[in-house]
Amino acid sequence: MNEVLALLPVMVPLTAAVVAVALRRRHRVQSAWSFGAMLTSLVFAALLLADVWGEGRPLVFQLGGWPAPFGISLVGDLLSALMVVMCQLVLAGGFLYALGCRDQCAQYPMFYPLFLLLATGLTGAMLTGDLFNLFVFAELLVFSGAALTAMSDDRFGAEAAYKYFYISLVASVALLLACGSLYVSYGTLNIADLARRIAADPSPPLVLPAMAFLMAFFMVKGAVMPFHFWQPDFHTAAPTPVHAVLSSVVVKLGIYGFLRMTTLLFPAQADVIRTVLVIAGAVGVWFGGLGAVGTYDAKRMLAYSTLGQLGFILVGIGWGTPLALAAAIVYAFNHSLLKAAMLMLAGSVASRAPVKTAAFDLITGVGKKMPLAGALFLLGGMGLAGIPPLNGFIGKLMLFQRGVDAQAWLPLAAIGLAGIITLVYVARAFQRIWWAPMPEGAKTKPYGDRLVAPTILIGLSLALGLWAEPLLQLAYATVAWLGAPDQYVRAVLGG
Amino acid sequence: MMEILIALTISLLFAIGVFQLLRRNLIRSAMGLAIITNAVNLFLLAAGAYRGEAPAYVNAAGQRSDALPQALILTAIVIGMGAFAVVLAMVYVLSLRYKTSDSDDVKGLKH
Numbered sequence: 001m002n003e004v005l006a007l008l009p010v011m012v013p014l015t016a017a018v019v020a021v022a023l024r025r026r027h028r029v030q031s032a033w034s035f036g037a038m039l040t041s042l043v044f045a046a047l048l049l050a051d052v053w054g055e056g057r058p059l060v061f062q063l064g065g066w067p068a069p070f071g072i073s074l075v076g077d078l079l080s081a082l083m084v085v086m087c088q089l090v091l092a093g094g095f096l097y098a099l100g101c102r103d104q105c106a107q108y109p110m111f112y113p114l115f116l117l118l119a120t121g122l123t124g125a126m127l128t129g130d131l132f133n134l135f136v137f138a139e140l141l142v143f144s145g146a147a148l149t150a151m152s153d154d155r156f157g158a159e160a161a162y163k164y165f166y167i168s169l170v171a172s173v174a175l176l177l178a179c180g181s182l183y184v185s186y187g188t189l190n191i192a193d194l195a196r197r198i199a200a201d202p203s204p205p206l207v208l209p210a211m212a213f214l215m216a217f218f219m220v221k222g223a224v225m226p227f228h229f230w231q232p233d234f235h236t237a238a239p240t241p242v243h244a245v246l247s248s249v250v251v252k253l254g255i256y257g258f259l260r261m262t263t264l265l266f267p268a269q270a271d272v273i274r275t276v277l278v279i280a281g282a283v284g285v286w287f288g289g290l291g292a293v294g295t296y297d298a299k300r301m302l303a304y305s306t307l308g309q310l311g312f313i314l315v316g317i318g319w320g321t322p323l324a325l326a327a328a329i330v331y332a333f334n335h336s337l338l339k340a341a342m343l344m345l346a347g348s349v350a351s352r353a354p355v356k357t358a359a360f361d362l363i364t365g366v367g368k369k370m371p372l373a374g375a376l377f378l379l380g381g382m383g384l385a386g387i388p389p390l391n392g393f394i395g396k397l398m399l400f401q402r403g404v405d406a407q408a409w410l411p412l413a414a415i416g417l418a419g420i421i422t423l424v425y426v427a428r429a430f431q432r433i434w435w436a437p438m439p440e441g442a443k444t445k446p447y448g449d450r451l452v453a454p455t456i457l458i459g460l461s462l463a464l465g466l467w468a469e470p471l472l473q474l475a476y477a478t479v480a481w482l483g484a485p486d487q488y489v490r491a492v493l494g495g
Numbered sequence: 496m497m498e499i500l501i502a503l504t505i506s507l508l509f510a511i512g513v514f515q516l517l518r519r520n521l522i523r524s525a526m527g528l529a530i531i532t533n534a535v536n537l538f539l540l541a542a543g544a545y546r547g548e549a550p551a552y553v554n555a556a557g558q559r560s561d562a563l564p565q566a567l568i569l570t571a572i573v574i575g576m577g578a579f580a581v582v583l584a585m586v587y588v589l590s591l592r593y594k595t596s597d598s599d600d601v602k603g604l605k606h
Contacts, residue, residue, distance in 0.1 A: 132567055139574050143581065150585065156603040158592065162585040169528060169578050170516070176535045176571060180542040183564060233604040 002051055006061040006076035008044040009084050010124045012037055017116035024109035031099055034112035038095045038119065042088040045123070049081040053477065058491040060129070068492045069190035073129035077488050078478045079329075083126045083256050086333050087249040089460075090340045091119045093453045097344050098241035100450030102351055105151045105239050115241075117144040122249065126256055129492055131182065131189045135175050138221070138253070142168040145246055149238040153356065160237035167230045171220035178213035181206040192492035195264050195485055202268055211266055214257070215273065222254015224314060225284035228307050232291070235303035236358075240347025240449065243299065247306050248340040255310070255332050258317050259325070263482040274318045281314030282414040289421030298346040298358040298429055302339065305425065308418065309335045309384065315415055316399050324402040325482060326475040331395030333471065334383065334461060338392060341457035342380045344449075345373050349433055352448035360429075365438035372451055374434040376458050381426030383461055386419060391465035394472070501541050508534035521586045521596045528582060532575040539564045539571065 016037030023030040052059055058077035062068060076084075095115065098106045105111060121141030128134050142165060150161035183189055185204035186197040198207065216227070223231040231251075235243045258277060262270040288308025292301045313335070316328030350358040353366050367374050383390030386397075396419065403412035438444075464471050481487065512534055515527025543564035586596075593601050 132570070136570065136574070139578070143577070146581065146585075150588075155592075158585060158588045159601055159603050162582075162589060162601075165578075165581065165585065166524075166528070169582070170531075172574075172578075173531055173535050177538065179567070180535070180539045180564070183539075183567075184542045187561075236604050 002055075003059050003061045005044060005048040005051055006059045006074045006127060007063075009041050009048060009088065010074065010120055010127060012041040012044060013116040013119040013123065016041075017113045017120065020113040020116060021110070024113075027107065027109070030109070030112055034116055035092075035095050035099060037116060038088070038092045041119065041123070042085075042092050045081070045084045045088045048076045049078075049085045052076055052078055052081045053474065058488055060491050067494070068129070069188045069193035072133050073190065073192070073492050074124075074127045075129040075192070075488065075492055076127060077491070078474075078481045079256070079259060080126045082329070082333070082474060082478055083252060084123050086336050087122050087126065087252065088119070090249045090336050090457070091115075091122070091245055093340055093344075093457050094241045094245040096456070097244060097347075097449065097453035100452060101239075101241060101347070102447070102449055103239050103241075104153050105148075106241065108151055111148070111151070114144045114148050118148065118242075118245065118250075122253065125253055129191050131175075131179050131191060131194070135172060135179065138168075138175065138217075139172055141250065141253075142172070145242070145250065148242040149234065152237055152239045152242075154237040154239075156237040157239075160234045163230045164234045167220055167227075171217045171227075174213040174220075175217040178210045178217065181210035181213065185210070190492065191260070191265065192489045196489050196493070198265065199268065207266075208269070211261070211269060211273070214261060214265075215276065218254040218257035218261070219280070220254075221257065222251045222310060222314075223307060224254060224310065225280045225287055225307065228284070228287075231307065232295070232300050232303040235343070236297055236300045240344060240350070243303075244340045244343040244347065247303060247343055248336040251306060251310060252332055252336060255313055255317070255328070258314070259328075259482065262317060262320060263325075264485045264488060267485065270320065274320050276318075277314045278318035278411055281311040281316075281318055282411050283311070284308065284314065285311030285415050285418040286421075287311075289418045289425070292425040293421060293428070296359055296361070298349065298360060298363065298433070299343060300358075301425055301429060302343050302346060305384065305422065306335075306339055308422065309339065311418075312396065312399060312415060315411055316402075319402055319406065319408070321402055321406070322476070322479045322483065323398060323405070325479045326472070327395050327398035327402060329475040329478055330391075330398065330468075330471060333475075334391040334395050334464070337457045337461045337464075338380050338383045338390070341454040341461070342377065342384070344454040344457075345377045345380065345451075346429075348373055348449040348451060348454070352444045354442050354444065360432050364432050364436045365442075366444050367434035368438065369444050370448070370451075372455075374430070376451070376454055377434070378426075378430055379458050379462065380454075381422075381430065383458075383465070385422040385426060388465075391461045391468065391471070393465065394468050498541075501537070505534055505537045505541065508537065519598050521589060521598050521601070524598065525579070525582045525586055529575070529579050532571070532579070536568045536571055536575070539568050 124137035146165035291304035512531035543561035
């Protein structure tokens with residue numbers, strides 16, 4: 001009966017979204033219902049993780065009772081369960097922020113249903129064991145994300161949504177091409193079945209193109225360096241609760257995809273992928289860091305910072321040893337919590353500014369009235385830069401340790417130096433918002449968005465930094481599972 | 496013969512689609528997206544060993560196509576239609592707001 005746990009984190013938000021549409025005329029009931037559904041789904045995700053980790057075997061739910069590879073399977077192994085818990089945690093945080101935020105768009109009747117659909121798409125894409133099903137969930141994610149952005153209070157919301165939607169559709173085309181290529185070669189789209197068949201016979205000519213198309217898809221999803229261009233624009237204009245979620249966990253779909261590709265789907269050809277990832281990661285770290293230093297807007301700065309932080313994770317995946325993979329997983333978890341919290345803080349500062357924007361010119365000195373937000377921002381920034389009391393330090397330490405062990409001096413120097421840039425831009429933002437005096441005649445608004453959600457997320461990150469043992473063990477266990485793809489394949493296909 | 500024709504059709508559609516997708520005009524690039532989506536659908540159809548010699552659903556001896564890609568295409572067509580509708584709606588909003596259909600002029604977020 002436990003198998004149903006692999007279904008519930010997807011099913012609960014989906015059903016709740018439908019009901020929430022029916023409740024659209026009663027805003028308070030709708031928001032309470034949606035938040036309750038989100039929390040329920042988080043509980044089920046946590047149960048899934050506990051069960052998978054405790055029993056030491058993946059949970060597979062065959063939709064409609066059709067056995068794999070003929071039906072669609074939802075697979076909760078340790079990696080997807082961990083990722084789903086991470087996503088649901090940040091999504092619930094985003095929801096909490098939306099409940100206490102003063103954006104007009106959070107009052108629209110379709111805001112919460114769309115948010116729940118976003119949760120469905122993200123969770124489903126990470127749990128599914130079927131490539132075409134991945135396409136469907138990714139489209140659900142893109143549609144709801146673009147709609148949520150387009151309804152932003154910011155007048156450039158439609159432009160941001162258009163850019164995001166357009167590039168994501170092109171990425172989906174790439175995924176469909178990968179599906180077609182793999183289907184022609186192996187006659188199946190079940191990921192476990194594909195993994196078995198690719199390992200047995202990697203000779204069909206369309207395997208390499210399929211790999212390239214899949215990489216393009218995940219790179220766009222993860223906003224990896226050459227495919228990142230939609231991301232900074234998008235985050236400048238999207239509503240705060242939406243971009244807090246999109247910049248932190250939705251980009252992790254790309255990370256998840258790369259972990260799956262290098263360990264499960266294409267372990268034999270993984271060297272090519274890894275080389276690309278190390279290069280893209282190292283360049284991304286620099287590009288994101290320098291972009292963040294040079295930008296004019298606090299949210300845009302954090303968006304560029306995501307590029308840089310993802311670079312560290314990609315280098316970890318690219319190095320591909322157990323230590324580096326564990327570092328990438330810990331880093332990804334930490335980055336999700338911190339980046340969501342930082343973006344929420346930037347959003348709440350913007351909500352107190354005379355004109356609602358996060359442009360540095362207009363939020364100079366606004367932080368004088370919000371000391372709690374300042375303290376949290378500084379803590380979060382230290383976490384991003386990897387300074388000890390926070391969880392960010394551990395991921396970075398593990399990553400650098402792997403670099404020293406393998407004597408990979410060039411990438412190590414690149415990411416080590418670039419790590420310092422993080423401090424530069426965080427300190428710059430902090431100084432502009434919390435230290436500099438307000439310009440003459442400017443007045444802050446007396447009320448802004450509530451700080452409950454970022455406080456919880458930063459607190460969680462602090463707790464995981466001081467007591468990191470469980471997360472580290474989880475990461476090492478996940479890497480051990482990733483190293484034995486047979487277990488995944490056998491769990492899905494049986495036998 | 497049929498395979499070559501289909502391959503040529505798909506590649507031609509892809510070429511036109513990519514060319515239109517990269518145009519500056521927003522409407523043309525939306526059209527390009529629609530064309531590429533359909534090219535991919537044809538590619539999926541070809542993935543089911545479609546030779547155009549027999550319909551897919553006749554259970555008789557001889558050459559038959561694989562039915563699964565056709566199910567995939569049905570899903571992809573529906574999603575693609577929805578996506579195209581949303582893209583057109585966004586282009587409409589953009590053209591109202593920016594009074595242009597040139598993507599170079601849609602740069603409110605670039606400083």
